Amino acid sequence: MHRLNLKGDKALSFIAGLLYGYSRAQMELRVLSFEEFEPHNHKQDRVYYLNREKGELCEGITEEVSHICVVREDKDNGKVCLFIYKKGVSPRTPSKT
Numbered sequence: 421m422h423r424l425n426l427k428g429d430k431a432l433s434f435i436a437g438l439l440y441g442y443s444r445a446q447m448e449l450r451v452l453s454f455e456e457f458e459p460h461n462h463k464q465d466r467v468y469y470l471n472r473e474k475g476e477l478c479e480g481i482t483e484e485v486s487h488i489c490v491v492r493e494d495k496d497n498g499k500v501c502l503f504i505y506k507k508g509v510s511p512r513t514p515s516k517t
Contacts (some may be wrong), residue, residue, distance in 0.1 A: 430486065431476035431487070438491065438502065456506040457488050465492045465503075476502045 426433045459467070469478040478485050490503040499512040 429476050431472050431475050433471065434477060435489070442500045442502075445498055445500045449500065449504070450501065451504045451506060452487075454488065454505050454507040456497040462490050462503070463494070465490045 423492055426436060468491075469485045469488040470476070470489060471483055471484045472486045474484070481488070486507050488503075488505040490505070492501040492503070494500070
């Protein structure tokens with residue numbers, strides 16, 4: 421294991437802080453396509469916009485945003501769900517039943 425250099429990279433520092441802050445919580449991670457992001461699905465959640473190329477957090481969704489990070493807390497059950505919407509991930513196709 422090698423040490424991460426987080427200096428100057430706010431986006432990576434943000435992700436590392438989330439992992440550290442929720443280290444005792446049961447966590448679920450979902451990595452989805454950027455196109456699958458629907459703001460109305462995350463009205464009660466905390467939404468963060470990241471530009472990994474520049475290593476910055478953004479105020480809102482712009483062309484520079486490469487990742488959208490959403491934190492959903494279930495305080496009653498001690499669970500956290502982390503959604504990462506990422507450019508370059510293929511959208512899920514509905515299963516045929």
